[in-house]
Amino acid sequence: MPETNVARGVAEPAPRVEYELQLYYWMKLIRAFEERVSRLHRQNKILGGVYSGAGQEAIVTGICAPLHDGDFVAPLHRDMGVFIMRGVDPGRLMAQLMGKGTGLSRGKDSFLHGGDLEHGVFGSTSMLGSSLPVAVGAALKFKMKKNPNVAVAFFGEGAASRGDVHEAMNFAGVHKLRVVFVCENNRYAYSTPLEKQMAIEDVADRAVAYGFKGYVCSGNDLLAVLELSERLIAKTRAGEGPVLIECKTYRYRGHSEHDAALYRDKEELIEWQSRDPIPRFEFYLEKKGHEIKSIREQIDERVNKTVQAAVDFAESSPLPESQEALEDIYAPPGASTSTNTHGTSSNGSG
Amino acid sequence: MEVTYIKAINSALHEEMRRDENVFVMGEDVADLGGAFKATEGLLDAFGEERVIDTPISEALIVGAGIGAAVLGMRPVVEMQFADFISCAFDQIVNMAATLRYRHGGKAACPLVIRAPSGAGVHGALFHSQNPEAWFTRVPGLKVVAPATPYDAKGILKSAIRDGNPVVYFEHKRLYRSIKEDLPEGDFTVPIGVAEIRKEGGDLSIITYGGTLGQSLDAARIVEKEDGLAVEVLDLRTLLPLDREAILATARKTGKVLVVHEDRLTGGIGGEVSAIIMENAFEFLDGPVRRVAAADAHVAFSPPLEDFILPSTNKIVDAIRSLAAY
Numbered sequence: 001m002p003e004t005n006v007a008r009g010v011a012e013p014a015p016r017v018e019y020e021l022q023l024y025y026w027m028k029l030i031r032a033f034e035e036r037v038s039r040l041h042r043q044n045k046i047l048g049g050v051y052s053g054a055g056q057e058a059i060v061t062g063i064c065a066p067l068h069d070g071d072f073v074a075p076l077h078r079d080m081g082v083f084i085m086r087g088v089d090p091g092r093l094m095a096q097l098m099g100k101g102t103g104l105s106r107g108k109d110s111f112l113h114g115g116d117l118e119h120g121v122f123g124s125t126s127m128l129g130s131s132l133p134v135a136v137g138a139a140l141k142f143k144m145k146k147n148p149n150v151a152v153a154f155f156g157e158g159a160a161s162r163g164d165v166h167e168a169m170n171f172a173g174v175h176k177l178r179v180v181f182v183c184e185n186n187r188y189a190y191s192t193p194l195e196k197q198m199a200i201e202d203v204a205d206r207a208v209a210y211g212f213k214g215y216v217c218s219g220n221d222l223l224a225v226l227e228l229s230e231r232l233i234a235k236t237r238a239g240e241g242p243v244l245i246e247c248k249t250y251r252y253r254g255h256s257e258h259d260a261a262l263y264r265d266k267e268e269l270i271e272w273q274s275r276d277p278i279p280r281f282e283f284y285l286e287k288k289g290h291e292i293k294s295i296r297e298q299i300d301e302r303v304n305k306t307v308q309a310a311v312d313f314a315e316s317s318p319l320p321e322s323q324e325a326l327e328d329i330y331a332p333p334g335a336s337t338s339t340n341t342h343g344t345s346s347n348g349s350g
Numbered sequence: 351m352e353v354t355y356i357k358a359i360n361s362a363l364h365e366e367m368r369r370d371e372n373v374f375v376m377g378e379d380v381a382d383l384g385g386a387f388k389a390t391e392g393l394l395d396a397f398g399e400e401r402v403i404d405t406p407i408s409e410a411l412i413v414g415a416g417i418g419a420a421v422l423g424m425r426p427v428v429e430m431q432f433a434d435f436i437s438c439a440f441d442q443i444v445n446m447a448a449t450l451r452y453r454h455g456g457k458a459a460c461p462l463v464i465r466a467p468s469g470a471g472v473h474g475a476l477f478h479s480q481n482p483e484a485w486f487t488r489v490p491g492l493k494v495v496a497p498a499t500p501y502d503a504k505g506i507l508k509s510a511i512r513d514g515n516p517v518v519y520f521e522h523k524r525l526y527r528s529i530k531e532d533l534p535e536g537d538f539t540v541p542i543g544v545a546e547i548r549k550e551g552g553d554l555s556i557i558t559y560g561g562t563l564g565q566s567l568d569a570a571r572i573v574e575k576e577d578g579l580a581v582e583v584l585d586l587r588t589l590l591p592l593d594r595e596a597i598l599a600t601a602r603k604t605g606k607v608l609v610v611h612e613d614r615l616t617g618g619i620g621g622e623v624s625a626i627i628m629e630n631a632f633e634f635l636d637g638p639v640r641r642v643a644a645a646d647a648h649v650a651f652s653p654p655l656e657d658f659i660l661p662s663t664n665k666i667v668d669a670i671r672s673l674a675a676y
Contacts, residue, residue, distance in 0.1 A: 105454065105455045106455040108455065109452070114453055115453065117421060122418075123450075123453045125445045125446055125449065127441050130410075130441055130442065130446055131446075132414070133410055133414020133418065133442065134414050134415070134421075136411065136414070136418060137419040137420070138419065140403075140415055141418070141423075143400075144374065144401070144424070163410060164411070164414065164441075164442075167406070167410050167411035167414075168415075170408065170411075171405065328454075329452055329491050330451070330514075331513075
């Protein structure tokens with residue numbers, strides 16, 4: 001049931017135009033941030049694993065764009081863009097990657113395991129797919145408390161093979177929870193190609209087994225993602241139950257920066273790069289009558305400034321003090337919500 | 351009023367759900383059936399299906415969804431139908447819940463209780479007899495408790511529900527209906543992280559918890575009567591964090607320590623308790639720290655096999671006599 005994007009008329013109201021330009025800015029910012037991170041990693045300024053989402057920006061942009069404050073998002077390890085879309089300060093994000101004390105996890109974990117619940121972003125673990133039951137629990141709370149929020153859980157087609165994913169979708173279906181499952185199908189689980197991961201082509205086909213609908217779109221086409229996300233998130237928010245959106249895509253870089261991805265065909269990469277979401281959206285904007293060259297220049301300037309400011313902030317931030325290793329292990333007495341302050345209790349007493 | 355261990359758990363759940371509307375329970379067969387052991391009996395009628403949730407057989411989901419609700423301010427009490435099944439939720443507990451606050455820079459809390467009916471001696475065989483506490487007692491970010499009396503079962507469960515951290519709550523199945531205690535009316539809690547002296551004595555200390563407290567007290571009474579030995583019995587109650595002060599105080603007082611638990615010998619809490627004593631009270635010792643624990647086997651089904659594997663009052667008596675004579 002692949003859904004095609006709806007042709008949009010040029011005579012749209014001004015707010016929509018602003019919105020589309022904002023989406024373009026976000027995709028450009030996420031791409032620039034990703035590219036800068038890869039460069040910083042080569043310069044040894046970022047240690048540890050870096051899992052680039054370059055090539056997959058349209059998915060996080062399109063899915064997060066219609067979200068509201070209070071919605072709960074569990075990104076996967078490649079979804080730097082989710083943090084940016086949810087309003088997390090890019091400087092703190094960059095500081096996180098550099099292990100600085102000002103990063104989201106205050107130096108405790110690398111890359112995207114640091115979450116920011118104030119912005120509704122839940123930090124994942126390396127056990128892919130394990131955030132799906134958590135997102136389901138968030139949606140359970142929304143149901144119990146009658147909050148008009150949705151939980152969004154991103155996962156890859158690789159994680160789709162894990163039992164957590166099955167357990168989460170099954171339960172969400174039983175209770176008709178407001179969960180939007182988003183599968184970023186980039187065809188490779190590290191080196192293992194899709195055909196060795198599953199006997200079907202579309203992960204979305206599984207949704208029907210859990211009692212809800214699955215949709216497939218091109219994850220490299222922002223308009224296609226947006227057409228599904230705006231419509232389906234609204235339906236889920238209205239209480240029509242969970243939904244699975246599968247976005248077909250491709251990662252440009254290896255599984256991590258250490259991976260040259262020699263298991264992939266060069267031709268395949270070129271083919272997918274020709275479907276890059278950013279020029280594709282530029283083409284659309286141009287056809288709608290925008291002066292794309294000047295828009296691109298303006299936006300590039302903004303984006304570069306933002307990324308540079310993030311790098312400057314991160315580089316000038318201090319590393320954590322050694323003894324902070326024992327902080328934030330336990331919540332101190334009285335702590336109960338997502339916004340309590342740093343605990344210094346390390347022995348768990350109380 | 352005299353109540354059983356299982357009733358103490360049940361009344362803690364009723365009272366906490368009444369006290370705080372953010373408390374809810376979730377697990378396999380907890381609603382209509384009231385739990386395989388009736389720990390959640392009556393909750394469905396009292397609080398409705400929104401707060402008393404039957405789940406499919408999905409342990410990872412049960413814990414994971416508990417985590418998701420907990421980080422948004424709820425206080426879920428999730429049940430593993432048998433502690434043996436907790437292995438299916440291991441990743442959610444040790445990787446997802448335990449690291450949650452750490453990886454969110456201290457700006458998240460996970461007030462989640464995972465109830466786990468554990469223990470042997472009920473002919474449960476390999477997969478209904480396990481004592482898996484030591485899988486969790488070395489995981490920072492978790493708290494692990496193992497109450498041995500109805501009073502503690504109720505008071506510690508209330509503390510666990512009010513705690514801001516994930517707490518794994520091991521309740522011993524053999525104790526459910528075998529022990530009773532007069533409990534005070536009204537609200538009371540028992541602090542997590544504090545051990546309790548159950549019997550004073552100056553000749554030798556037993557450090558134990560959970561299912562072997564009763565056997566240890568029986569053994570202490572036997573040697574007191576037959577050998578004139580005054581044995582002190584310390585009930586750990588919390589296994590993470592350990593009450594190091596209480597452990598060291600009794601070790602320094604008697605100079606001879608026997609650690610008793612129903613969990614297996616190798617890698618059990620006894621090793622850690624012993625190391626704490628060796629490192630901090632070595633000069634007070636008059637003999638080696640010894641352990642009585644389950645044999646390093648799976649908990650077998652057939653009675654002669656199960657009896658051979660598990661600790662017993664007689665085995666504890668023998669160990670006391672041997673250590674006292676050292």
